[in-house]
Amino acid sequence: MLLKDRWIRKEVVELTEIPDRRVLFYTEQNILPGFQKTVGRGTPRTYSIVDIFYLLLLKELNALGLSLTPIRAIILFLHMKAELWKSGTFTKEPVVLIISLNPKEHVLHPDAQGYNEEFDIQVVRGSKEIKLLADSTSKIVVNLNEIFAKTGG
Numbered sequence: 001m002l003l004k005d006r007w008i009r010k011e012v013v014e015l016t017e018i019p020d021r022r023v024l025f026y027t028e029q030n031i032l033p034g035f036q037k038t039v040g041r042g043t044p045r046t047y048s049i050v051d052i053f054y055l056l057l058l059k060e061l062n063a064l065g066l067s068l069t070p071i072r073a074i075i076l077f078l079h080m081k082a083e084l085w086k087s088g089t090f091t092k093e094p095v096v097l098i099i100s101l102n103p104k105e106h107v108l109h110p111d112a113q114g115y116n117e118e119f120d121i122q123v124v125r126g127s128k129e130i131k132l133l134a135d136s137t138s139k140i141v142v143n144l145n146e147i148f149a150k151t152g153g
Contacts, residue, residue, distance in 0.1 A: 027045060031058065082095075
């Protein structure tokens with residue numbers, strides 16, 4: 001797939017393998033931060049590389065068993081705090097997302113930026129190796145660089 005600025009929904013469906021109605025649902029539910037709806041009846045919605053990245057991340061987190069409420073919070077956190085898109089391009093450094101579903105067991109990784117609510121979100125940058133405690137049974141680890149690679153970028 002050639003890298004371009006915008007994709008129509010049909011192309012996004014092919015790229016992400018997320019059903020068309022579900023892509024539309026996520027768009028309507030404002031789960032994609034910064035998504036700009038097109039104006040005018042009959043004008044096709046177009047998606048940016050950032051939108052596609054978040055759709056792929058949403059798909060991955062959903063497959064790992066998270067519901068839309070925490071997924072929305074994670075995506076919003078990444079969009080607002082993680083600075084993944086410097087100068088309009090995805091960061092080149094390794095970035096790993098660690099989600100602790102039981103914050104009482106939570107121990108921050110030394111390189112992490114933390115966020116605390118019903119679950120903890122950590123963004124670990126630059127580390128080539130992530131070690132989790134053996135007694136941490138409720139952690140989800142996602143390599144954000146692998147998610148971005150699926151965009152074709």
